[in-house]
Amino acid sequence: MKGDMGDAITFKIDGREVNARQGMTILEAAGEAGIEIPALCHHRKTRPYGACRICSVEAEKDGKVKVVASCGYPAEPGLVIRTRSPRIDRIRRAVLELVAPQAMLDGDFGGDLKKLADEYGADIHRFEAQLQVKSRRCILCGLCVRYCDEVVGAHAIGFVGRGIDRRVAFFPEKASKVCANCLGCFKICPTGKIGAEADGTYFGFTVDDFLAGRL
Amino acid sequence: MPTMVSSLEELESLRKDILSRRDHTRPIITVCAGTGCQTYGAADVYQAIVGEVKAQRLETKLEIKATGCHGFCEKGVVVVIHPEEICYVKVTAADAPELVGAAARKILVERLLYVDPVTGQKIAREPDIPFYKNQTRIVFGNNKRIDPKNIEDYVALGGYGALGKALRRMSPEQVLAEVKKADLRGRGGGGFPAGKKWEETRNAPGDIKYVIVNCDEGDPGAYMDRSLMEGNPHAVLEGLLIGAYAVGAREGFVYVRQEYPLACENLNVAIRQAHEHGFLGENILGSGFGFTVKVHRGAGAFVSGESSALMSAIEGKVGEPRMKYVHTAVSGIKGRPSNLNNVETWATVPLIIDKGADWFCSIGTEGSKGTKIFSLVGKVNNTGLVEIPMGMTLREIIYGIGGGIIKGKRFKGVQTGGPSGGILPEQCLDTPVGFDELAKLGSMMGSGGMVVMDEDTCMVDVARYFVNFLCEESCGKCIPCREGLRVLRQILTDICEGRGKPEDIDVIREIAEVMADASLCALGTTAANPVLTTLRYFGEEYEAHIRDKRCPARFCKSLTSYYIDPEKCTACLICLRNCPASAVVGDKGIVHWIDQEKCTKCGVCFEVCPDRFGAVVRISGEPVPPPPMPGTRVVRKHEG
Numbered sequence: 127m128k129g130d131m132g133d134a135i136t137f138k139i140d141g142r143e144v145n146a147r148q149g150m151t152i153l154e155a156a157g158e159a160g161i162e163i164p165a166l167c168h169h170r171k172t173r174p175y176g177a178c179r180i181c182s183v184e185a186e187k188d189g190k191v192k193v194v195a196s197c198g199y200p201a202e203p204g205l206v207i208r209t210r211s212p213r214i215d216r217i218r219r220a221v222l223e224l225v226a227p228q229a230m231l232d233g234d235f236g237g238d239l240k241k242l243a244d245e246y247g248a249d250i251h252r253f254e255a256q257l258q259v260k261s262r263r264c265i266l267c268g269l270c271v272r273y274c275d276e277v278v279g280a281h282a283i284g285f286v287g288r289g290i291d292r293r294v295a296f297f298p299e300k301a302s303k304v305c306a307n308c309l310g311c312f313k314i315c316p317t318g319k320i321g322a323e324a325d326g327t328y329f330g331f332t333v334d335d336f337l338a339g340r341l
Numbered sequence: 342m343p344t345m346v347s348s349l350e351e352l353e354s355l356r357k358d359i360l361s362r363r364d365h366t367r368p369i370i371t372v373c374a375g376t377g378c379q380t381y382g383a384a385d386v387y388q389a390i391v392g393e394v395k396a397q398r399l400e401t402k403l404e405i406k407a408t409g410c411h412g413f414c415e416k417g418v419v420v421v422i423h424p425e426e427i428c429y430v431k432v433t434a435a436d437a438p439e440l441v442g443a444a445a446r447k448i449l450v451e452r453l454l455y456v457d458p459v460t461g462q463k464i465a466r467e468p469d470i471p472f473y474k475n476q477t478r479i480v481f482g483n484n485k486r487i488d489p490k491n492i493e494d495y496v497a498l499g500g501y502g503a504l505g506k507a508l509r510r511m512s513p514e515q516v517l518a519e520v521k522k523a524d525l526r527g528r529g530g531g532g533f534p535a536g537k538k539w540e541e542t543r544n545a546p547g548d549i550k551y552v553i554v555n556c557d558e559g560d561p562g563a564y565m566d567r568s569l570m571e572g573n574p575h576a577v578l579e580g581l582l583i584g585a586y587a588v589g590a591r592e593g594f595v596y597v598r599q600e601y602p603l604a605c606e607n608l609n610v611a612i613r614q615a616h617e618h619g620f621l622g623e624n625i626l627g628s629g630f631g632f633t634v635k636v637h638r639g640a641g642a643f644v645s646g647e648s649s650a651l652m653s654a655i656e657g658k659v660g661e662p663r664m665k666y667v668h669t670a671v672s673g674i675k676g677r678p679s680n681l682n683n684v685e686t687w688a689t690v691p692l693i694i695d696k697g698a699d700w701f702c703s704i705g706t707e708g709s710k711g712t713k714i715f716s717l718v719g720k721v722n723n724t725g726l727v728e729i730p731m732g733m734t735l736r737e738i739i740y741g742i743g744g745g746i747i748k749g750k751r752f753k754g755v756q757t758g759g760p761s762g763g764i765l766p767e768q769c770l771d772t773p774v775g776f777d778e779l780a781k782l783g784s785m786m787g788s789g790g791m792v793v794m795d796e797d798t799c800m801v802d803v804a805r806y807f808v809n810f811l812c813e814e815s816c817g818k819c820i821p822c823r824e825g826l827r828v829l830r831q832i833l834t835d836i837c838e839g840r841g842k843p844e845d846i847d848v849i850r851e852i853a854e855v856m857a858d859a860s861l862c863a864l865g866t867t868a869a870n871p872v873l874t875t876l877r878y879f880g881e882e883y884e885a886h887i888r889d890k891r892c893p894a895r896f897c898k899s900l901t902s903y904y905i906d907p908e909k910c911t912a913c914l915i916c917l918r919n920c921p922a923s924a925v926v927g928d929k930g931i932v933h934w935i936d937q938e939k940c941t942k943c944g945v946c947f948e949v950c951p952d953r954f955g956a957v958v959r960i961s962g963e964p965v966p967p968p969p970m971p972g973t974r975v976v977r978k979h980e981g
Contacts, residue, residue: 176664177819179859193858198664213858217821220855224824253828256835266817285659285817288642290827292817 137205146201153181153196156209163196163209164218164242166316167267171277174198178267180242182217184208193217219246226250227257229265229317238316239265262341263319266292270311270320280304283311286336293341296329305329343617348627349505352496355618359497367404368444369423370394371485372432375410375568376603377725378417382433383407386418389437397438399445406494409484409572412726413472416455421467421485428467429453458722458744472723475741477704477712480688481565481728484572489607492614495575501620503691507583508628516587516694517543523698524710525690529555529646529683529788530761531863532709532776535690538680541670542588545678550590552581553655553674553681556597556604557639557646560759561810563790565714566684568726570597570604573688574611578634580690582620585632588680593634596651599641608636643814647862648681649673650816661816662862683788685714705731709775713786719756719793720747729774736770739793751796753894754878758787760807760814761867763874764800783874785867799896800879801886805833807871815864822865825856829872838899841887849876891962898942901961905946907932907969909956916946916957926968930975934968 135146139161146155151174156163166178176195185194186206193213208214222243226235235243235250243250266285271294274283282300287293296305306326315321323330335341346352372378372387387407394403411419416430422444429440432453443450454463455470464470467485487494495501507516521536542550554577558566570577581593597605612634615621623631637655645651645660652673654660673679689711693701702710709731715738718724722744729738735755739745746752754764763784765772772778776786794803808830817823829852832845853869860866876883885891892900905916905925910932917925917933924940927933933956935946950957 174664176861179819179821179861182859194666195664195861199666216851217855217859220851221820221824221859224828224852225820228824256831257827259827265820266823268818287817288644288813289815289817290812290823290830292823 135201135203137201137203137207139207140209144201148201150201151197152183152185152194152199152201152205152207155201156196156207161209165197166238166265167269168197169269169273169314172269172272173276175268175272178265179221180218182214184211184214215246218242219248222246222248223250223252225265226252227254227259228262230254230261231263231317236318262293263317263322264294265317266294267316268294269314269316270294273311273314278304278308278310280308284333286333286341293331293336295331295333295336295341296324298329298332298334301329301332302327343614345617345619346501346626347619347624349509352501352505352626356496356499356502359493363497364404365424367402368425368447369404369406370441370444371406371408371421371423373409373411373417373419373421373485374407375414375417375484375571376564377410377414377568378419379603381417381431383418385434386420386432386437389434390420390441393437393441397441397445399441402445403441406488407490408487409489410568410726411467411485412476412478412481412568412728413470413723414726415724420453423486425465426467427465428455428470430455471744472725472727472742475737476728477730478728479692479704479712480576480685481569481573481714481726483576484568487573489572489574490610492575492611492618495573496618499695500575500691501579503694504579504582504620505626507586507694508626508630511694513543513587513589516583519698520587520690520693523693523701525686525693525701526709526776527682528685528689528713530758530785532786535682535686538670538682539584539588541668542590542678542680545671547678549592549677550588551674551677551679552585552588552590552593553651553679554581554593554595554687555646555648555651555681555683556595556601557643557651558598558684558788559643559646559814560788560790561807562718562756562792563716563759563788565716565726565789567598567601567604569684569688569714570601571607574604574608575615576688576691577608577684578611578615578620580687581634582625582632583690583694584680584682584687586630588678590680591632593632594637594655594674595634596637596639596645596655599639605636605638612636642816644816644862644864647864649862651681652679659816661818662864664861685789706773706775706778708777709786713774713789715789715791717743717791717793719791720750720795720798721745721793722747731775732773734771734773735765738774738791739770743793746793746795752793753796753798754794754800754803754875756784756792756794756803756871757790758785758870759790760811761785761863761870762787762790763870764794764803764878765874766878769878783870783877785870797894797896799837799892799894800875800882801833801836801892802894802896804872804875805830805837808833808868811864811868815868819859819861819865821856821858822860822862822868825852825860825865826868828852829869833872836883836886837892837897839886839890839897841883843887845887846876846883885962889962893961895959895961897961901942901959902937902965903935903940903942903944903946904958904960904965905933905935906956906958907934907973909954910975911954911956912975913951913954915949915951919945919949921945932969932973932975937965 133148144159165181174197181196183196312321418432420429525535526532650660650662714728947957
């Protein structure tokens with residue numbers, strides 16, 4: 127969407143006047159204005175996806191307030207955006223707490239996730255004991271999948287399964303041909319799972335693992 | 342050779358021609374060939390009747406027709422003899438000789454008539470059966486008159502007349518205005534005004550636009566769209582054509598659920614016949630308007646019923662919802678304006694064009710016009726598909742049409758709207774059924790599933806059932822829905838199994854709120870509704886599970902024990918022989934008791950113990966009394 131030099135749009139984020147161009151999302155406009163909105167599944171090279179919901183903000187339009195994902199919501203004239211509020215903070219905290227049991231490494235978050243959890247006061251162990259799930263060190267943000275599809279065009283990694291059984295898996299036939307020379311997803315993975323569990327020639331999680339019930 | 346129809350006049354003369362070829366004095370034996378009746382053997386019944394008509398040399402005297410679903414599926418195979426509409430229920434192939442003979446002589450086969458369970462009286466005519474009598478079957482009614490594989494049946498009843506009227510007598514704007522005036526709201530779930538959606542697609546920029554039929558019905562217990570598509574596919578096509586004309590689309594798609602093979606078959610036959618008659622293709626009815634339609638068969642995902650997921654699936658991608666801040670009506674399939682409505686909505690359109698918005702608005706309530714088809718299932722006496730005017734109360738539906746609760750048990754709740762809806766208790770029974778009325782109570786109209794529950798249903802378990810359903814049927818894309826459901830399922834399972842904690846309720850509410858606020862699509866934002874409504878209306882059941890470790894419905898296995906009352910046991914050996922775990926101890930003449938260590942709580946003993954003894958009881962929340970002294974003999978009461 128970037129680079130589309132459309133009409134200028136003015137709207138408000140956290141009380142500040144922000145300029146944007148037609149076709150930009152709130153997240154993009156905020157980024158240009160130097161206003162930070164956290165996001166886990168967003169990357170400037172891939173299309174908006176809307177899976178993590180961490181980038182949720184309050185959008186007020188015609189007197190009505192609703193929660194929207196800023197990575198997909200288009201900038202509109204007159205829009206009033208609030209990036210922080212009790213409602214938004216509660217969503218971000220709950221999302222972090224909910225995804226934690228799946229995403230932790232050795233009982234803790236790493237990197238950006240850790241910083242976010244601290245900022246929003248998320249108790250990442252809240253549902254750990256209750257769910258007793260094996261951590262796959264994956265929040266299913268889909269950045270690897272979309273990077274491979276949209277930027278590389280190799281389709282060597284994808285989603286398998288549905289609902290709570292959704293997983294990310296390599297397709298060995300394709301991965302064995304293209305991955306060693308690319309490693310694009312290694313850098314993009316927010317939890318570092320891919321780099322740790324695959325090396326371009328060996329893949330620790332493939333569609334065969336999923337079909338065999340090992341994922 | 343099918344007649345190509347290329348003008349309004351030719352359509353009218355085709356209709357007259359069809360009617361003139363038919364002998365109206367001849368009785369027609371119709372066999373319901375909907376999926377429900379097919380499972381009861383409708384194909385065999387049909388063949389037997391055909392064979393019998395031949396054998397009795399009555400080919401010239403009787404006509405036979407396989408029709409769509411009548412709705413009273415519980416009584417299948419349903420056979421109706423026109424024009425008197427004599428209705429026979431639970432017909433088998435063996436009944437064919439008597440049935441055919443009687444039809445030819447215009448007498449009744451008394452033993453096959455429907456017996457009213459309330460009055461005990463036999464009812465001969467289908468419209469007089471209470472199940473049908475209290476319905477208003479304007480959309481669904483033609484199912485029983487039509488052979489869905491024969492376009493002539495549809496045309497004979499005035500079919501494609503509304504299309505002709507729209508194409509030749511009305512401008513697209515006028516058609517749109519009529520649908521808007523009728524305030525037709527989407528029958529698939531949310532109840533969004535169809536006219537508004539059409540207008541959005543019509544006004545959206547772009548030369549190529551699409552119209553889509555959503556036939557991915559998947560709510561547990563619901564099958565209205567299936568029966569419409571199987572029984573009257575031309576009505577859906579005609580509605581779609583009218584919609585395409587109004588919004589300016591020349592191409593359409595029908596997305597049919599993978600599990601609906603008969604709907605696919607009948608739809609494909611209908612499309613072929615519509616092409617042969619010129620109702621599809623170029624220059625339809627000489628109007629210059631052209632339209633084609635493709636059938637897209639689903640691959641078995643519930644979430645694909647969500648509009649953006651469905652459009653992704655049609656594009657050949659995985660059926661996953663995407664953000665719809667720019668509506669699919671503006672940017673849908675391949676980024677082009679795409680108007681999607683469900684089967685029932687489309688099938689209603691020809692009626693509005695034919696009879697006018699004023700007529701349509703005369704039925705229903707202020708906010709919900711027209712009729713709605715529900716699949717009335719669960720613990721009611723009469724189960725099946727019912728079409729009611731909006732505004733009828735839940736009580737009238739459940740007791741008036743459904744005939745009340747099975748075995749005279751107590752009504753406990755009615756689930757409407759599937760996994761996105763809620764469960765409404767007795768105090769809501771006098772609510773008029775409408776989009777806004779149900780939403781106000783925390784439930785929703787949904788696509789029309791209506792599951793009736795009696796006193797033996799545990800509401801915490803029902804909530805768990807729906808959450809579990811969605812754990813498997815969510816796409817798993819966004820975190821609030823996927824992980825929220827995962828945690829909700831665990832909490833509800835814990836409560837059902839006696840591990841619930843008082844603070845669980847607050848956690849449920851918090852997660853439900855975040856799911857409603859932040860999920861990507863409507864599946865996620867509404868996924869907690871079954872939990873929230875059961876908490877709202879049956880909160881004391883949650884409390885009993887958590888605080889007293891008691892299941893009031895005595896359903897949850899972990900909290901329920903089976904016990905044989907030694908005073909009532911007649912030592913008849915029935916439960917002892919049927920127990921799969923050999924947990925029933927006793928002998929002939931010796932009072933039986935259940936070894937609680939061995940008991941797997943399957944409930945077989947409870948089921949098989951004859952009602953007149955009622956010796957097996959379920960206990961929850963209190964200790965099981967100690968067993969009788971080994972070898973206690975039955976004391977038989979002497980009569981007189």
